Amino acid sequence: MNFSGLEWSILVPALLAGLLVLASHVPLGAQVLARGIVFIDLAIAQIAGLGVIAADRLGFEPQGIGVQLSAVSAALLGALLLTYAESVGRKCKKR
Secondary structure (H helix, E strand, O other): OOOOOOOHHHHHHHHHHHHHHHHHHHHHHHHHHHHOOOOHHHHHHHHHHHHHHHHHHOOOOOOOHHHHHHHHHHHHHHHHHHHHHHHHHHHHHHO
16 A cells, blocks of 8 residues: 555544544433433434435436425335334334
8 A cells, every 4th residue: 555645644533533423423322322311313314315315316307396205205104114113112022
């Protein structure tokens, strides 16, 4: 591996920033897991993004209404799936 082409003036601050983010997010993540907090809104946004990707793969126009409808449909289906999974999980805990 040849390190002669690396620009250290860019890499060192980026590495330090990454270490700072790591140092701050590990304790935060541990607290989130310990308290059982789930960020449903982020999950729904990612599912909507999957709908946009699917619309692109199906050939819809990038600025067309089809992409928007695909994102909304994917988000609604994802929300229904998560609601169903939560209700099944509650039923299993009661047993």
